[in-house]
Amino acid sequence: xxxxxxxxxxxxxxxxxxxxxxxxxxxxxxxxxxxxxxxxxxxxxxxxxxxxxxxxxxxxxxxxxxxxxxxxxxxxxxxxxxxxxxxxxxxxxxxxxxxxxxxxxxxxxxxxxxxxxxxxxxxxxxxxxxxxxxxxxxxxxxxxxxxxxxxxxxxxxxxxxxxxxxxxxxxxxxxxxxxxxxxxxxxxxxxxxxxxxxxxxxxxxxxxxxxxxxxxxxxxxxxxxxxxxxxxxxxxxxxxxxxxxxx
Ligand SMILES: [Zn+2]
Numbered sequence: 001x002x003x004x005x006x007x008x009x010x011x012x013x014x015x016x017x018x019x020x021x022x023x024x025x026x027x028x029x030x031x032x033x034x035x036x037x038x039x040x041x042x043x044x045x046x047x048x049x050x051x052x053x054x055x056x057x058x059x060x061x062x063x064x065x066x067x068x069x070x071x072x073x074x075x076x077x078x079x080x081x082x083x084x085x086x087x088x089x090x091x092x093x094x095x096x097x098x099x100x101x102x103x104x105x106x107x108x109x110x111x112x113x114x115x116x117x118x119x120x121x122x123x124x125x126x127x128x129x130x131x132x133x134x135x136x137x138x139x140x141x142x143x144x145x146x147x148x149x150x151x152x153x154x155x156x157x158x159x160x161x162x163x164x165x166x167x168x169x170x171x172x173x174x175x176x177x178x179x180x181x182x183x184x185x186x187x188x189x190x191x192x193x194x195x196x197x198x199x200x201x202x203x204x205x206x207x208x209x210x211x212x213x214x215x216x217x218x219x220x221x222x223x224x225x226x227x228x229x230x231x232x233x234x235x236x237x238x239x240x241x242x243x244x245x246x247x
Pocket of ligand 1 (some may be wrong): 068
């Protein structure tokens, strides 16, 4: 994929690189940043905003699908520079505050021969993921609609992390799945909808069970933390992910 930002649906923009995505939602003059990538994504965010005659001050909210390091990178800087509140599910709030990750369901050892893992690590280091990001002030939520630009509906999808959620933007036909599933496995390099590997997950079986919350959602465009957009509907993505199972 190109490293340049892309508009995927009206007012829905993708930022990031071939390994990690985050998204900007436009709503009138205001913007919501959905996930915050890695610290090094900030330059790309500023360039993108400038090219659209905007600045970080137009970001009214940051909302997180979960609090892993590749989703919170820019959040604290954007929180103070915009300034804008950072919203996270209450079950991931402690991780967001401390940068301390929960126990993982599997080991990275089996993947050490995989080039995809080393490419991911090198990319993360290039983008400043060298120490945990801590978000000093948080707004927490549980479910319902978020009162931020774009008005997403929160879809709890625990498993990849304890407080993982997806965001549905019904009026845009867009579902941001975060890491409830991905379209590129960052450890094995395989493509196609699947849950994230257990070495990155809190509870992979719970992640499989959470797919049920997504499969009936009507969304022409499904977006992921990792991998290309999916336009064949959440139901077929979930079917594919169940077939692949736990990796
Ligand atoms: Zn991720």
